[in-house]
Amino acid sequence: MQPVADEGRPESVNLQAVFEQSGIAEVLDQLDRELVGLVPVKTRIKEIAALLLVDKLRKEMGLVSETPTLHMSFTGSPGTGKTTVALRMANILHRLGYIRSDHLVTVTRDDLVGQYIGHTAPKTKEVLKRAMGGVLFIDEAYYLYRPENERDYGQEAIEILLQVMENQRDDLVVILAGYANRMERFFSSNPGFRSRIAHHIDFPDYSADELFEIGQLIMGQQNYRFTPAAEQAFRDYIQQRMRQPHFANARSIRNALDRARFRQATRLFERRAEQLTAEDLMTIEADELRVSRVFEGGIASDRTREELA
Template sequence: MGAQLAEARIADVLESLEHDLVGLEPVKTRIREIASLLVIDRLRHGFGLESERPSLHMCFTGSPGTGKTTVAMRMGEILNRLGYLAKGHLTSVSRDDLVGQYIGHTAPKTRDVLKRAMGGVLFIDEAYYLYKHDNERDYGAESIEILLQVMENQRSDIVVVLAGYRDRMDTFFESNPGMQSRIAHHIEFPDYTVDELLQIATLMLDQQRYRFSPGAVQAFRELLDRRMAQPRFANARSVRNALERCRLRQANRLVGAGGAVGRDDLMLIDEADVRKSRLLSAGQPPDAVDTA
């Protein structure tokens, strides 16, 4: 009964993670494993089976738009419900939020961020930019030292999640072994397949009360195939950008046509709204970059 009650406190969070994120099965499995560990740790504590508090600092690696921020947010909710974090809120930052531009500026900036993040999850995107090995006078090293101290001495008050591309994070850890030793969980976020991206697009449209026509579904699949082959493709972010352009073209089509516009017209993304993308038009250079 105790286990069931403990699991019930996080069941809805895991369910929302399943609903909000398409694919990413390896990621969801790791989150369930971590959640299960924390449930068991709490149950052991209730029976007087004391053990060291699990280390919860994490590293999320993968391409942009693969759900890293969303997972960090859900992880904060789980940790809060199980009593590991007082608030469970997410504070998302980058180098500019932590590192100053002159002497004496970095420490106050970093400590201010940490103060805001206390009781929750501190998500540092592209964390490798904190360290610039080619510049000994860079102030990022000072921020890293402060982070290391807090991650060690106040690990019951905050969980730090470092995020970025895997190869760059590997290089960052090689240069900062103290940081690597404090990270207990390394989770890789795979890129989405075209089928998963199409499912994400459908979910995004549904949330905004839009839908694809049958022809638009096939056209959007073709658009995704071409966009995925281009530089700087950002998974779900690129899907969102492409849909925004489809909405613009739909609005332009409806206004240009004149006449009465019904509810179904306002909701429908037609094939023409997709195929007018520069990516699907004749003569588009194969190496051009276009998000729609």
């Protein structure tokens, strides 16, 4: 396609200047700072940001006119940062001018699919309208499709979703999220989705060291700190926990730390007659982690709490 000669269009552009002006460097830095590990994800996001930035310039130069497809799919285990990255993604897309506001609407099957005939379409449309101008994040999207029940209303939601994803690309970006293998099955039974999604990002599980770093970060944000012994206990805890069922990566870590804080508060309360320093209030001792059921090899009774959190 020949560039269209137009007086309003610049002859040349400075990519660096546009990059700085867009302010996405800030978001990418924030992503680097706040999210531990996830190197492949960060690389992909930088690539996507670069592509979108160049596309934007090409549009300004009159080389393309169409909006690129921006719908994405985030796959990975629970607690690997999909929602957090989706929030940042909304921010990046907004700064690049692909969406009008940086709001993210998070929904699951329940928000889209109705309970009786004729209930689904208005419900789905309501959600879509709410998300327009921003990003719609569908968590555990594979639940929309239930092949075992042919009268399931999920199919209706899928059809409306596909229609809007295709026809109103300027108004809405859809991000689907879920476990990798179940999403794979979802896409193979709904080929329409696969072809409308431009970017597939896979979120790897965290390593033990990364989880430890995440724990440190969470504690730091809340002004807590570990004693050296507690640090070791925390490392042991992570090792144990990773091997047990229902492990949800960073979310499990956050829950474990919440429980440690709970135990610390109980310990402090028991010696309430003494004077406490700020140091006391900040310190998490090894015992607070060691008493966890995880060290006894089972989390059967922890599980319900974990899932509720």
